[in-house]
Amino acid sequence: MARLNMLLFLVTVALTVVAMIDCLATDRTRVQHFPRNAWLVLIVLCPVAGAVAWFRAGRVGAGERTILSGQTSDWTVAPGRAAPIGPDDDPEFLRLLAEAIRNR
Template identity: 60%
Template sequence: MARLNTLLFLVVVALSVVALIDCLLTGRGRLRSFPRGAWVVLILLCPVAGAVAWFRAGKATSPRDVHVLQAGPVGPEDDPEFVKRLAESIRNL
């Protein structure tokens, strides 16, 4: 029984260490759901659940999941040029 407990403990430690290293080495643009600090705390406080959550939902695995931070406006209402042209077109009606 002691060998089984030791083996389970080592598996949990290995899973947590791998998840923590993967989290710390993952680029900022591939993080999903939470910021890196929250993932690190989750992995450290809940070793099994945190590691599984990290591998399931923590990082983007395909290009369509990557959320790239845009330098410009996100929507048309955030673009001052668009708002200006819209106001001019409404005035010209």
């Protein structure tokens, strides 16, 4: 039982440390919902819940559409739609390419 408690403690500490480092390393423009200092306090005071909340809602991830300071970034897409991985996966690009080849 003591080993299980020690393992749970170490997992909690590791999760908290990783969440704090990620919060500090994340660009200020990608932090959302709360200021960075509030996220750090939440992560420290509620280690598991704060860390999970940070990873789920605290930062803008790739593929999410979020308005930051009145602007949308070019790399975001609407929710529910996967971003094209390459130009050959983008139907708009393929349409323009076929049109350019026809007009040669």
